[in-house]
Amino acid sequence: MGSKTNPIEDEAADWMLRAQLGMDADERGRWQAWLDRDPAHRAAYDRLARAWSALDQLAEDPAMLAIREQARRPMTANDDRPPRRWWGIAAAASLLLLAGGGWWWTQSAPEPLVFSTGHGAMRSLALADGSQLMLDAESRISVTMTPRRRLIRLESGQAYFKVAHDAARPFVVTAGTRAVVALGTEFDVKARDGLITVALTQGRVRVGDAQTDKAALRPDSGAAGTELSVGQTLTYDNRTGISRLAANSAEAAADWRTGRLHFDHTPLSSVVSDINRYAPTPIRLSDPALGAWPVSGVFRADNAQGLLDALPLLFPVRVERRADVILIRRAE
Incomplete structure (x- = not known):
């Protein structure tokens, strides 16, 4: 039979x-x-x-x-x-x-699998190779597994990666013009407001140019790029092409995965953008110039009110509530 x-x-x-x-x-x-x-x-x-x-x-x-x-x-x-x-x-x-x-x-690479999250939602995923990842709210990635490479494209938002070791297939995350090559690693990539941020919590990664430096996509290539050590964060500005390397604790890098938002001299515009992914009512700056003011602190992602209460204590601003929006205005 x-x-x-x-x-x-x-x-x-x-x-x-x-x-x-x-x-x-x-x-x-x-x-x-x-x-x-x-x-x-x-x-x-x-x-x-x-x-x-x-x-x-x-x-x-x-x-x-x-x-x-x-x-x-x-x-x-x-x-x-x-x-x-x-x-x-x-x-x-x-x-x-x-x-x-x-x-x-036995064919060539399949179409990418696309994963995304909505407002205020996070999502954990297990990939076919054994790697694990977590998507922050309002994030989107595409995943392509080929015989020679594991390619993840972070189209928007933020994601954490715990990479399964496979020396034969490099694990590469691209965001904007940056390519992050995992070398046995746990790391975080964020793509928002024209900035690409890579924070390393374990292992090693190399960050290179995904568009022009094809060799940077191979871990053993010896290609030019910035190799991060544990506790380092690299921020790349897509508009200016300038990279900044800074120290960062593993706890701070993991804060968003536990529902906390960690800011260290972060422009207010970026802080508002982050909190808006969770806030029930959108927050807006009445004057774009306010967006340059640096904010430091840790706030709960589900408690936008905590940030709104703190801002008038940090800066000369006032909070104005309307039916469908919360405005942050310069104090008169």
């Missing part, structure tokens, strides 16, 4: 094939919805990705490359190939090997 295939595994294989052949925006939306609908869907897809990574050497086999190229080629009126759907299934059969009850994938 033949063995029955798992319908979820079949769907995962079909989605991975679609990703390789190219999906439009509507298909990508339906793919992401399928992943989010059931943890079993994402688990099946991740199993395929891990298996495909293990068979990396076959991915460049001439026969496999020929199959991928033929599958991607547009069909013509005189084309004697089967319709695209059935050709895709045939290609998938050639590239997915049933071994020990699991599917094995």
